[in-house]
Amino acid sequence: MARPRTRTLVYDAVLSLAREDRLGSISMEGVAARAGVSKQTLYRTWPSTRVILFDALLARSLSEDGMVAVPNSGYLEVDLESLVVATIAELTDSTQEPLLRAVTADIQTDEVLAAQFRDRLLTPQLKAISNRLRRESIDDPDAAAELLLGPIFHRWLLRTRAFEPGWASAHVQRVLQATASRAVLLDLLARRP
Amino acid sequence: MARPRTRTLVYDAVLSLAREDRLGSISMEGVAARAGVSKQTLYRTWPSTRVILFDALLARSLSEDGMVAVPNSGYLEVDLESLVVATIAELTDSTQEPLLRAVTADIQTDEVLAAQFRDRLLTPQLKAISNRLRRESIDDPDAAAELLLGPIFHRWLLRTRAFEPGWASAHVQRVLQATASRAVLLDLLARRP
Amino acid sequence: MARPRTRTLVYDAVLSLAREDRLGSISMEGVAARAGVSKQTLYRTWPSTRVILFDALLARSLSEDGMVAVPNSGYLEVDLESLVVATIAELTDSTQEPLLRAVTADIQTDEVLAAQFRDRLLTPQLKAISNRLRRESIDDPDAAAELLLGPIFHRWLLRTRAFEPGWASAHVQRVLQATASRAVLLDLLARRP
Amino acid sequence: MARPRTRTLVYDAVLSLAREDRLGSISMEGVAARAGVSKQTLYRTWPSTRVILFDALLARSLSEDGMVAVPNSGYLEVDLESLVVATIAELTDSTQEPLLRAVTADIQTDEVLAAQFRDRLLTPQLKAISNRLRRESIDDPDAAAELLLGPIFHRWLLRTRAFEPGWASAHVQRVLQATASRAVLLDLLARRP
DNA sequence: CCTTAACCGAGACGGTACGTCCCGTCTTCTA
DNA sequence: TAGAAGACGGGACGTACCGTCTCGGTTAAGG
Numbered sequence: 001m002a003r004p005r006t007r008t009l010v011y012d013a014v015l016s017l018a019r020e021d022r023l024g025s026i027s028m029e030g031v032a033a034r035a036g037v038s039k040q041t042l043y044r045t046w047p048s049t050r051v052i053l054f055d056a057l058l059a060r061s062l063s064e065d066g067m068v069a070v071p072n073s074g075y076l077e078v079d080l081e082s083l084v085v086a087t088i089a090e091l092t093d094s095t096q097e098p099l100l101r102a103v104t105a106d107i108q109t110d111e112v113l114a115a116q117f118r119d120r121l122l123t124p125q126l127k128a129i130s131n132r133l134r135r136e137s138i139d140d141p142d143a144a145a146e147l148l149l150g151p152i153f154h155r156w157l158l159r160t161r162a163f164e165p166g167w168a169s170a171h172v173q174r175v176l177q178a179t180a181s182r183a184v185l186l187d188l189l190a191r192r193p
Numbered sequence: 194m195a196r197p198r199t200r201t202l203v204y205d206a207v208l209s210l211a212r213e214d215r216l217g218s219i220s221m222e223g224v225a226a227r228a229g230v231s232k233q234t235l236y237r238t239w240p241s242t243r244v245i246l247f248d249a250l251l252a253r254s255l256s257e258d259g260m261v262a263v264p265n266s267g268y269l270e271v272d273l274e275s276l277v278v279a280t281i282a283e284l285t286d287s288t289q290e291p292l293l294r295a296v297t298a299d300i301q302t303d304e305v306l307a308a309q310f311r312d313r314l315l316t317p318q319l320k321a322i323s324n325r326l327r328r329e330s331i332d333d334p335d336a337a338a339e340l341l342l343g344p345i346f347h348r349w350l351l352r353t354r355a356f357e358p359g360w361a362s363a364h365v366q367r368v369l370q371a372t373a374s375r376a377v378l379l380d381l382l383a384r385r386p
Numbered sequence: 387m388a389r390p391r392t393r394t395l396v397y398d399a400v401l402s403l404a405r406e407d408r409l410g411s412i413s414m415e416g417v418a419a420r421a422g423v424s425k426q427t428l429y430r431t432w433p434s435t436r437v438i439l440f441d442a443l444l445a446r447s448l449s450e451d452g453m454v455a456v457p458n459s460g461y462l463e464v465d466l467e468s469l470v471v472a473t474i475a476e477l478t479d480s481t482q483e484p485l486l487r488a489v490t491a492d493i494q495t496d497e498v499l500a501a502q503f504r505d506r507l508l509t510p511q512l513k514a515i516s517n518r519l520r521r522e523s524i525d526d527p528d529a530a531a532e533l534l535l536g537p538i539f540h541r542w543l544l545r546t547r548a549f550e551p552g553w554a555s556a557h558v559q560r561v562l563q564a565t566a567s568r569a570v571l572l573d574l575l576a577r578r579p
Numbered sequence: 580m581a582r583p584r585t586r587t588l589v590y591d592a593v594l595s596l597a598r599e600d601r602l603g604s605i606s607m608e609g610v611a612a613r614a615g616v617s618k619q620t621l622y623r624t625w626p627s628t629r630v631i632l633f634d635a636l637l638a639r640s641l642s643e644d645g646m647v648a649v650p651n652s653g654y655l656e657v658d659l660e661s662l663v664v665a666t667i668a669e670l671t672d673s674t675q676e677p678l679l680r681a682v683t684a685d686i687q688t689d690e691v692l693a694a695q696f697r698d699r700l701l702t703p704q705l706k707a708i709s710n711r712l713r714r715e716s717i718d719d720p721d722a723a724a725e726l727l728l729g730p731i732f733h734r735w736l737l738r739t740r741a742f743e744p745g746w747a748s749a750h751v752q753r754v755l756q757a758t759a760s761r762a763v764l765l766d767l768l769a770r771r772p
Numbered sequence: 773c774c775t776t777a778a779c780c781g782a783g784a785c786g787g788t789a790c791g792t793c794c795c796g797t798c799t800t801c802t803a
Numbered sequence: 804t805a806g807a808a809g810a811c812g813g814g815a816c817g818t819a820c821c822g823t824c825t826c827g828g829t830t831a832a833g834g
Contacts (some may be wrong), residue, residue: 001809001811002811002820003810003811006810007812022302023301023302024211024302026789027789027790028789028790028791029788029789029790032812036812036813037812037824038811038812038813039790039791039792040791040792040793040794040810040811040812040813041811041812043791059328059355069306069313071277071805087380090328100823101301101374102301102302104351105298105299105301105302105352106296106298106348107293107350109215109216109217109294109295109350111352113279113291114352115352117352118351118352118353122351122353124775126353138369140363143344143363143364144365145338146220146344146347146348147230147343147367147368147371148345149340149343149344149347150340150342150343150344150345150346150347150348151336151339151340151344151810152343153343153346153347153350153351153818154339154342154343154346154347155339155343156219157297157300157301157309157346157350158297158300158307158310158311159300159308159310159311160311160315160316160319160344170333170336171336172321174333174336174340174371174372175340175371175374176341177370177371177373178367178368178371179367180370180372182382183383185370185381185382186382187778187829188378189375189378189379189382192375194779195779195780196778196779196780196830199779199780220819220820220821221820221822222819222820222821225802228778229781230781231780231781231782231783232781232782232820232821232822232823233780233781233782233822233823233824234780234781235778235824236777236823237780357817379827389805392806399649400619408688409687409688410688411794413794413795414794414795414796415793415794415795416794418730421807422807423807423810424796424806424807424808424809425796425807426796426797426798426807426808427805427807429796429797429807430806448766459679464702465683465743467619474592486688487688488687488688488786489690490687490736491684491685491687492684492734493737493738494601494602494680494681494683494736495602495681495684497599497678499820500629500737500738501736501738502717502736502824503737504737507737508739512739525759526749529749529750531727532730532733532734532751533726533730533754533757534731535727535729535733536726536728536729536730536732536733536734537726537728537729537730538729538730539723539732539733539736539737540725540728540729540732541725541729543683543687543732543736544686544693544697544698544701544732545686545690545693545694545697546697546701546702546705546725549637556719556722557722560719560722560726560757560758561726561757563727563756563757563758563759564753564754564756564757565753565756566756568768569772570767571764571767571768573758574764575764576770578761580783580784581784582784582785582787585784585785606812606814606815606816607815607816607817608815608816609815611786615786616785616786617785617786617787617818618786618787618817618818619784619785619786619787619817619818619819619820620785620786622817622818624780624786644800773826774833774834775832775833775834776832776833776834777830777831777832777833778829778830778831778832779818779828779829779830779831780823780827780829780830781804781826781829782825782826782827782828782829783824783825783826784823784824784825784826785822785823785824786821786822786823786824786826787817787820787823788819788820788821788823789818789821790817790818790819791805791816791817791818792815792816792817792822792831793804793814793815793816794813794814794815794816795812795813795814795815796811796812796813797810797811797812798809798810798811798812799808799809799810799811800807800808800809800810801806801807801819802805802806802807803804803805803806803807
């Protein structure tokens, strides 16, 4: 509905506000003022600040290819570890973190937003990982992908602990062992004293 | 600061509101009206609705022993599976879920609340699990505890998938295999054809 | 400026809205929507709803000869009384009254509109009456016309009282006595015991 | 409901705005800003600017005895003429006129306001005049009072003509003649050549 | 038992933001 | 080339809560 020019103004405004303000304090009036746009123009296109923010993030991730890609060097362990490191880096990046936290907070109370977030970002991410795993001798690649991401988000979302150096590597080891097939386990045992 | 009678009224009010209303729509005025208490009385003791809600949850979990306890039957697999099942049950209980989601949403934007939540509820929970694991031949019980809870909360917080029947059991298997020592792995292989 | 077809649509729209809505709630957008005309088309021709309404009333009074004419039967008293009765009827007619009230309200704040209203409707009306009076033995026909209409509008505009039956007749008597010449007064006295 | 201090601030604000602004452009937000009062404080007590304005006028007319009193020197003609002159002066006073016009405009669309205006201001005024007339040999003092005020308001409300010098005196003559009894008419004729 | 201080209800208040309506201007697309 | 369609900046609407601030009444402990 809104013209491209307007969308750009609004996205820039909401992202800059999210960077500097308390996240809960972003208001439609504030966004309108910052964007130099009338409130009605906002409401014609977006029902709430959370949706604006989500759209802005989506637009950015589409344009800049902001998503974390799954590397594919042929060495599974190496690939998974660099994926974990990249994911942690994104989650704790000072410009990204507040935005991502805002959206995940919104997900708790907005099922529509949650569905969009799931379908457009999370499920593709999990699928990309499980596809990478499927090409190796992994019994249940979907479960392995969850096992890989679960503890990362557990720490981040519930703020239980920071990510200590070396953790990524050990974590990948555990995940691979968790879903290793009989053959791989035998191989592992052979290599471990 | 507030008298016990007042606290009870307020906690009951906020919990009943949380059950019926949209969670974001809980307001100090609404709680005051529901509790039959003046706004000033609320503000004397609590700075915001999120703190009231958190206090109310804490008070309840202390009184009713609402926390999920780690069973200790001697059979590790059985114990972990029943723990996972109980955790999932609590997270998806229709009266609990909205409250828990509200608090986890608040955690994203309120670091003080996050610290309290972590210290009073999450860390004890993880410790209880890792203590249970330590008594078995588990290499890294803390990591195992995270591996156990991480995917559960990943599904629940990011709403990626529902918990399908049988998942708990398979998940426990994977977690145990992930952190199994050489001896345990040999045992596992012996039992698996 | 606007094409006749457009004018008709607009006049019909504004008159129908005036009949059904609260008078203050007529808006340019509402008229445009009702008339099936774009807002720009309205603004090209009329600056405000009050002007549209006034134009619509004028157009109607010109076409339907909606104005109250001064009867001329030769019997002054009879003529004046039927004029008064007709005027009261117009002012209190349920389809006319709201429109007339809207315009008179506008007159209080819009001097341009007041001038048009005066020149096109009120002054001709007063002139018609005083011309009728001038043909009789009336000292000051302009004053008499004002004396005739003044109390009618005083009751109607300030809503002081309803018009009770028989009032018109007595009122005409008083007005005639008020402006009677010496000769007429003598005649009156001769006829009154 | 509002505290006296607040009422004073609000009345002063609305009266000062009415003096300087276009009358139709008085808004709740404008009054609140000028009074240094929050919008909610206004709405808690008054439903609209028209009611604020009316209350402010009432408060002023009560405190300053702003109403036009009927003089009582014993000489009826003299008294009525000075009453007419005073009334005209009030209606055309540059600080009063916009306020009075605003209220009379509102009366056209607000029947509740009209009733209050009638009962608190207009009817007492008419009664005061007719009481003064009743003490003389006037047949129908109520009708005479209407005959006296009607043309004044006709000119003022419909803006038909300005009040020319000498008109007040001639108008009083006509009104007295209009409702004069036989005895008074004889007296009048005797005094007029 | 009485006082005296903490606690409480009630609610007016200045303020921010909400989401809506309408203003008057402007551009774009269609007939 | 006129006109519908409608996006746009702007102002005001009336409402919901915010957090602060008196102002009287209760209540419960300590003298």
